[in-house]
Structure formats: structure tokens, C-alpha cells
Amino acid sequence: MQTPHITVTDLTMAYGDFVIxxxxxxxxxxxxxxxxxxxxxxxKSTLLKHLIxxxxxxxxxxxxxxxxxxxxxxxxxxxxMRRFGVLYQSGALFSSLTLAENIALPMGEFTDxxxxxIADIMSYKLAxxxxxxxxxxxxxxxxxxxxxxxxxxxxxxxxxxxLFFDEPSAGLxxxxxxxxxxxxxxxxxxxxxxxxxxxxxxxxxxSIGTNSVFLDSETKTMLATGNPKKLLAESKDSKIIxxxxxxxxxxxxxx
Amino acid sequence: MNVTAANRQSxxxxxxxxxxxxxxxSIRLTGNWAHGATLKPVGEVLGELDNLQPLRLVSVQTHxxxxxxxxxxxxxxxxxDYCQAKGTEVDLSGLPEGIQGLLNLARAxxxxxxxRRTGAKKMSALYKFGETVLNGLxxxxxxxxxxxxxxLAFWALLQGKARFRSVDLFLCVxxxxxxALPIVTLISLLVGLILAFVxxxxxxxxxxxxxxxxxxxxxxxxxxxxxxxxxxxxxRTGAAYAAQLGTMNVNSEIDALKTMGISPMxxxxxxxxxxxxxxxxxxxxxxxxxxxxxxxxxxxxxxDVSLNQYFYEARRIVDLYDFSIGLFKSLVFAVLIATxxxxxxxQCGRSASAVGDAATAAVVNSIVYIVVADSIITLxxxxxxx
Numbered sequence: 001m002q003t004p005h006i007t008v009t010d011l012t013m014a015y016g017d018f019v020i021x022x023x024x025x026x027x028x029x030x031x032x033x034x035x036x037x038x039x040x041x042x043x044k045s046t047l048l049k050h051l052i053x054x055x056x057x058x059x060x061x062x063x064x065x066x067x068x069x070x071x072x073x074x075x076x077x078x079x080x081m082r083r084f085g086v087l088y089q090s091g092a093l094f095s096s097l098t099l100a101e102n103i104a105l106p107m108g109e110f111t112d113x114x115x116x117x118i119a120d121i122m123s124y125k126l127a128x129x130x131x132x133x134x135x136x137x138x139x140x141x142x143x144x145x146x147x148x149x150x151x152x153x154x155x156x157x158x159x160x161x162x163l164f165f166d167e168p169s170a171g172l173x174x175x176x177x178x179x180x181x182x183x184x185x186x187x188x189x190x191x192x193x194x195x196x197x198x199x200x201x202x203x204x205x206x207s208i209g210t211n212s213v214f215l216d217s218e219t220k221t222m223l224a225t226g227n228p229k230k231l232l233a234e235s236k237d238s239k240i241i242x243x244x245x246x247x248x249x250x251x252x253x254x255x
Numbered sequence: 256m257n258v259t260a261a262n263r264q265s266x267x268x269x270x271x272x273x274x275x276x277x278x279x280x281s282i283r284l285t286g287n288w289a290h291g292a293t294l295k296p297v298g299e300v301l302g303e304l305d306n307l308q309p310l311r312l313v314s315v316q317t318h319x320x321x322x323x324x325x326x327x328x329x330x331x332x333x334x335x336d337y338c339q340a341k342g343t344e345v346d347l348s349g350l351p352e353g354i355q356g357l358l359n360l361a362r363a364x365x366x367x368x369x370x371r372r373t374g375a376k377k378m379s380a381l382y383k384f385g386e387t388v389l390n391g392l393x394x395x396x397x398x399x400x401x402x403x404x405x406x407l408a409f410w411a412l413l414q415g416k417a418r419f420r421s422v423d424l425f426l427c428v429x430x431x432x433x434x435a436l437p438i439v440t441l442i443s444l445l446v447g448l449i450l451a452f453v454x455x456x457x458x459x460x461x462x463x464x465x466x467x468x469x470x471x472x473x474x475x476x477x478x479x480x481x482x483x484x485x486x487x488x489x490x491r492t493g494a495a496y497a498a499q500l501g502t503m504n505v506n507s508e509i510d511a512l513k514t515m516g517i518s519p520m521x522x523x524x525x526x527x528x529x530x531x532x533x534x535x536x537x538x539x540x541x542x543x544x545x546x547x548x549x550x551x552x553x554x555x556x557x558x559d560v561s562l563n564q565y566f567y568e569a570r571r572i573v574d575l576y577d578f579s580i581g582l583f584k585s586l587v588f589a590v591l592i593a594t595x596x597x598x599x600x601x602q603c604g605r606s607a608s609a610v611g612d613a614a615t616a617a618v619v620n621s622i623v624y625i626v627v628a629d630s631i632i633t634l635x636x637x638x639x640x641x
Binding site: 095111117120124125128131132134136137140156159189190191 | 354608
């Protein structure tokens with residue numbers, strides 16, 4: 001069997017003494033579109049922070065291809081992190097740099113590509129997200145949806161093996177959200193990128209997700225992991241059914 | 256992504272242009288195009304294509320391609336753009352599906368005319384000068400608007416109609432008052448010390464050490480106390496006001512206040528300005544005493560003057576006029592610092608760098624205003640002989 005790309009074992013997340021989630025165990029395979037879902041305030045974004053190295057787990061481990069992420073030295077961890085791309089909720093573009101400079105920054109820092117090569121790749125990445133011609137704009141001069149797409153272009157700058165998305169469709173109109181979903185699927189298909197998405201948009205969950213974990217804020221642990229469509233069809237847990245049907249599903253009929 | 260086969264390993268990374276008909280060309284990409292590979296500059300390929308014109312069809316072939324990364328689609332996009340500009344048809348069917356998909360995606364939203372910024376034109380010196388003047392006028396207009404709004408808010412306050420939370424005022428008073436005491440103590444004590452040393456050497460030569468007390472107490476009370484506290488507070492509180500209000504602007508908090516029908520001038524700016532106007536004269540008074548004390552330290556320890564003599568001389572030479580001039584100055588400085596800080600904060604742009612610019616501008620403006628106002632007041636006092 002193929003080694004899972006990301007493995008999480010017995011993860012406990014806490015701020016000081018305040019436990020947010022405990023006992024998280026799941027694996028993400030190469031090429032998965034993995035959804036982290038759950039109600040508001042259940043710790044979805046915190047889980048993402050633990051996966052991308054912004055917050056250290058209180059207990060438990062995160063493995064990338066069997067490499068223990070949090071036990072590694074800071075240097076090794078930085079190397080692992082360089083293979084991630086992260087799209088933050090509001091794009092997190094550097095406001096003092098143009099879009100071109102934003103995207104070129106990681107390439108200039110971490111590759112030995114020539115200036116013209118970087119410029120070509122940068123234009124190509126902007127074109128990929130539908131922003132051809134916007135190289136010389138500052139983030140403040142474009143709309144929120146465009147900022148998000150530019151953030152995606154920056155996340156993809158180094159051809160990452162794993163792309164993390166924090167609420168990619170928040171603040172986007174349905175059509176733009178759909179286009180972003182299509183883009184995510186195309187990236188996965190053409191580049192084989194593993195994709196991890198934090199979201200509670202049902203439409204996205206079902207259209208792109210191939211695997212998922214469901215976090216619950218009351219029991220402070222995960223209730224299920226697996227393909228979201230399968231979860232909807234097979235799960236007996238009323239919370240999951242309610243979440244996946246926007247509270248309209250009747251659990252008794254399923255049983 | 257990983258097309259590898261034993262017989263393709265040996266081929267070097269390269270681009271071959273071959274005629275496959277009178278006006279048709281094949282572009283063959285070979286070898287490893289992934290990280291670390293050195294590619295033939297795309298400009299050279301475009302140059303060769305130029306020499307081979309006219310062309311009807313260009314077909315891209317990748318049988319001998321091994322690994323590739325983002326540079327490959329970026330490279331191909333350049334070639335495709337060039338061919339489209341020349342009216343040459345490009346056949347991409349020889350590419351792996353993945354690359355075709357990416358190229359289609361990249362060309363799905365074509366660039367709209369007018370979106371691209373034309374490179375910054377070289378401006379003449381006259382143009383730049385004009386722009387600077389216009390910006391200055393715009394700035395002045397902003398200042399006048401802000402002063403007008405502040406006066407209106409103050410008028411509302413006098414009528415008892417101003418809407419702000421008294422807790423905010425007390426917090427601001429604490430920040431601009433008590434919390435500034437340590438730094439004011441240190442700086443004014445040291446300034447008094449320095450003043451004493453500056454005069455002491457010369458005065459001691461005439462045996463006139465006792466006049467060190469005159470020098471230090473007059474200098475501190477009339478000038479240095481007010482000036483040093485103002486400079487400290489400009490850096491400490493003025494910058495904080497600009498950064499706080501600027502960040503609130505970035506977070507749309509000021510918009511939120513406006514839509515609630517609460518005037519941000521009353522709610523945010525008034526408590527801050529009031530706090531500084533109330534506290535700076537008090538700090539100045541405190542700094543005056545600290546400065547005199549600093550002078551006393553030097554004089555009594557190194558120049559053979561007793562503490563009693565020093566304070567007697569200081570009390571003889573400094574009268575209430577001198578104190579009131581210092582206090583009046585610090586009152587003016589407080590208004591200037593609060594105005595510069597709050598105005599820069601309220602006019603802040605909506606990005607992280609704009610907040611930094613606002614804080615910088617607040618400090619620079621305050622210090623310029625302070626020094627200019629100080630000179631004017633000193634000149635007037637000199638004319639009036641007070």
C-alpha cells in the first residue's frame with residue numbers, strides 16, 4: 001500500500017490548559033482533496049495551524065511521508081514547510097509589494113532561477129488564476145476575490161506538493177467560489193498536488209472532497225473521517241447528517 | 256509529471272526547431288525540465304522563430320521530455336503568445352494532458368485590454384515639483400478639515416453633547432500620564448545633568464559655581480522641560496495614536512462607528528486629545544523639578560555648592576512667569592502632538608504599510624510642529640520681555 005502523504009496520530013490541540021480537540025487520528029493520501037469540516041469554533045483553523053507548522057501540538061504527532069514534523073529540527077521543518085503552499089483566509093498578500101513581487105518573492109528567495117524565468121513563471125501563475133495583466137497592481141487596488149486568487153498564485157509559486165486552503169470560498173460570490181473549486185480540482189488532476197481545505201461550504205465539500213475529517217466542538221474530538229459523500233450516505237451520527245444536510249436531514253428515516 | 260524511461264534518460268535539456276513542411280514547424284522539447292535544469296532562454300527560441308517566418312503552423316512535441324515543473328508551461332505560454340501575435344496556429348496536441356490542461360486554464364481568462372499598467376513614465380522635474388506642491392495642498396486641506404472637525408467635536412463636548420466613554424478617557428489619561436513617568440524621569444534628570452555640566456566648567460573658572468543653579472533651573476523651566484516631554488510624548492503617545500486609529504481604519508472599525516451614528520471624532524479623537532492636553536503640562540511640571548534635581552546632583556557633588564545654596568539660588572531666579580511660559584508651551588505642544596497623531600491615524604490608508612507610514616508621519620510632523628511653535632513662542636516672549 002502507498003504511504004499516506006500526511007498522517008496525524010493522537011493529536012491534541014490546546015491553548016494552555018484549554019483543550020480544543022483531542023484524539024485526532026487520520027491519514028491523507030497523495031492526491032487527496034481532504035476537507036477539514038465542522039461547525040464554527042470547533043478548531044478547524046487551529047488544526048490547519050498544527051499541520052502547517054504555526055502551532056505546536058500539545059500532544060501527538062504529525063507525519064509527512066513518515067517524517068515526524070514536530071520532532072524534526074527547526075531546520076528540517078523549514079525544509080518540509082517549503083514544500084507547502086498555503087492560501088490564507090483573506091489572501092495575506094504583502095501589502096507593500098505588487099502582485100508580481102508577491103509571487104516572485106518565494107521564487108527569488110528559494111530558487112536559483114534567473115530574473116526573466118521568474119518573471120515568466122510569475123505571469124503564468126497569475127494567468128492560471130485568471131489575473132493575467134494584473135502584475136503591477138498592489139493588493140489594496142484589487143477586489144477581495146482577486147486578492148484571494150492572487151494569494152493562490154503565490155501559494156503555488158514553488159510548485160508545492162501540498163496546498164492548504166483556509167476557507168477558500170469565504171467572502172466569494174457563488175460563481176467565483178465555484179470557479180475556485182474548479183481550479184482546485186484542475187490543479188489536483190494536472191499536478192497531482194495533495195490538497196487540504198478548511199471549509200464549511202457544503203457545495204464545495206461535495207464537489208471537490210475525496211476525503212475528510214469531521215470535528216465536533218461539544219465532544220472536542222473528531223466524529224468521523226472519510227469521503228464526505230460516503231459519510232452522508234452511511235453515517236448514523238445525527239450531528240454529521242445534520243451538518244451535511246444543513247439541518248434538514250431526518251436522522252430517524254436513515255436508521 | 257514524471258515521464259521517465261531508460262532510453263530517454265540520456266537526452267539533454269534542449270529545444271529543437273525542425274521544419275515539417277514548407278510553412279510548418281515542429282518544436283521538440285527534450286530532456287529534464289525540472290528544478291535545476293538550465294533552459295535555453297525563451298528569447299533565443301523566439302528569435303529563431305522570427306528568422307523562420309512566415310509560418311502557418313507550429314506543433315509542439317514532447318516525446319522525449321522527462322520531468323518538468325512550472326517553467327515548462329510558462330515557457331510554452333511565451334511561445335504561444337508570440338505565435339498568436341504573428342497569426343501562426345499552434346498545435347498543442349503533442350503535449351501531455353496535464354500540460355494541456357494547465358495551458359488551457361492559463362488562457363481561460365484572457366488579459367483584458369487596459370488592465371495592464373503601462374510602465375512608470377519618466378516624469379520631468381517640473382511635473383514632480385507640481386505633484387509635490389499638489390500633495391502638499393491636499394495635506395493642508397486635510398489638516399484644515401481635521402482641525403475644523405476637532406473644533407466642532409470640542410464644541411459638542413463643551414455643550415455636554417459629545418458622545419464618548421469616560422472609561423476611554425481615563426485609559427488614555429493613564430497611558431499618556433502615569434505610564435510615561437519613568438521615561439520622563441530618566442530623560443529630564445539626565446538633561447538637567449547635562450545642562451549643569453555644560454555650564455559648570457566655564458562658571459567654575461570664575462568661581463561662579465552658584466550660577467549653575469540659575470542656568471539649570473531657568474533653562475529647564477522655560478525651555479527644556481516642555482521641549483523634552485513633548486518630544487518624548489510625540490514618540491510615545493503620538494505614534495501610538497496614529498497606529499491605533501490607523502489599525503482601526505484598516506479593520507473598518509471607524510466605518511462601523513460612523514454607521515452606528517457615532518462620530519469617530521468625538522468617540523475616538525476627543526478622549527485622546529483631551530488626555531494629552533491634560534497630562535502634558537503635568538508631565539512638564541514634573542520634568543521641570545526632575546531637571547532641577549539633576550542639576551543639583553552635579554553641582555553639589557562636584558562643584559562645592561551645598562544643596563541648600565543650590566535651591567535657594569534656584570528659587571530666587573525662577574519666578575511664576577517662567578513656570579507659566581513652560582506650561583503654556585507644553586499646552587500648545589500637547590495640542591500639536593495630539594492633532595498630528597490623531598489626524599495621521601484617521602487619514603491612514605487601508606494596508607499594513609499605510610499604518611507604518613501614518614505612525615512615522617505623526618512623529619515627524621509632531622516634532623517639526625513642536626520646534627517651529629517653540630521658536631515662535633520664544634521670539635514673542637523675547638519681544639515682550641517676559
